[in-house]
Amino acid sequence: MNKIALLGALALSAFSTLALAGQDTLRIGIEAAYPPFGFKTPEGNISGFDYDIGNALCAEMQVKCQWVEQEFDGLIPSLKVRKIDAVLSSMSITEDRLKSVDFSKKYYQTPGKLAMKAGSRIEDPLVDLKGRKVGVQRASTYDRYATDRFEPAGIEVVRYASQNEAFLDLASGRLDALLADIINIDEGFIKTPAGQGFALVGPDFNDPKYFGKGAGIAVRKGDSDTAARFNAAIDAIRANGQYQQVQAKYFGFDIYGK
Structure with a gap:
């Protein structure tokens, strides 16, 4: 060539x-x-x-x-x-x-956060949530954290296929708290009509071992x-x-x- x-x-x-x-x-x-x-x-x-x-x-x-x-x-x-x-x-x-x-x-x-009824006080989640129901999205980092940390502390973890399903159960009173991304909770729930009367409470959840x-x-x-x-x-x-x-x-x- x-x-x-x-x-x-x-x-x-x-x-x-x-x-x-x-x-x-x-x-x-x-x-x-x-x-x-x-x-x-x-x-x-x-x-x-x-x-x-x-x-x-x-x-x-x-x-x-x-x-x-x-x-x-x-x-x-x-x-x-x-x-x-x-x-x-x-x-x-x-x-x-x-x-x-x-x-x-x-x-x-962004960090994770708990959503609960406005006025709720959470100083130590492992102590203050004992005996209560906390929702998480299945297969999420919050699910893994709750499995490792919440369940051994006597906290009942309820898993959902989607975050929206968990929001619905929190609003209806079937959950005591929900653990998820702070922005997702604030924008996707608290600022909506269904989230009226709820607030972000407790500490940030940002342990790199779980939340990367x-x-x-x-x-x-x-x-x-x-x-x-x-x-x-x-x-x-x-x-x-x-x-x-x-x-x-x-x-x-x-x-x-x-």
């Missing part, structure tokens, strides 16, 4: 690679029952901070987001059997999860290429202001954390 033909072949190969890259589709799993991070609009469309951040990341990576909605406890199993390529659904980066999946760097970090190092994007074990692409995109949207624009739609403070 002469030099001109070789250069032409290389150029065509590069063009084909770019074209294919532009047509890439990432199947991203999300739970759309975790406001304000993921929820359904009255029209039935997925919305929320996670959804908007994911679309911004896909645009930065020049790929198409194909959103796959399912319950939270089914997201990692779907990832492992290749039904989806990533999970972007407020999933905390924990040592336990890192045994089965890999993660991008964090894209936000922030929320990241889960990918299959060993898929370092996809994780690296997400990492670069997270850095890019934080640098170019897109992250801050999405954040401002939902929060009046910096959710990224330290």
Whole structure:
């Protein structure tokens, strides 16, 4: 092959690679029952901070987001059997999860908190909640914490498939307290009509052993290429202001954390 033909072949190969890259589709799993991070609009469309951040990341990576909605406890199993390529659904980066999946760097970090009737006082949850019912979302970091710490202390832990189901039982009096992300409780419950008369109480829950190092994007074990692409995109949207624009739609403070 002469030099001109070789250069032409290389150029065509590069063009084909770019074209294919532009047509890439990432199947991203999300739970759309975790406001304000993921929820359904009255029209039935997925919305929320996670959804908007994911679309911004896909645009930065020049790929198409194909959103796959399912319950939270089914997201990692779907990832492992290749039904989806990533999970972007407020999933905390924990040592336990890192045994089965890999993660991008964090894209936000917030503490956990208890929700109870306004006026409730909790100084030491392991003492003050003894004999009471506390709700958590099944397979969440709060479920693991409650299993390890609350149940041995005589606290009854009630597990739910979705956070919204737990909110309903708290509002109806079937729970004494609920343990979840502080933003999810505040925006998804306390500031709604159903949450009137309830408040955030007690200490922050932020033990890294249980709650990890922030929320990241889960990918299959060993898929370092996809994780690296997400990492670069997270850095890019934080640098170019897109992250801050999405954040401002939902929060009046910096959710990224330290």
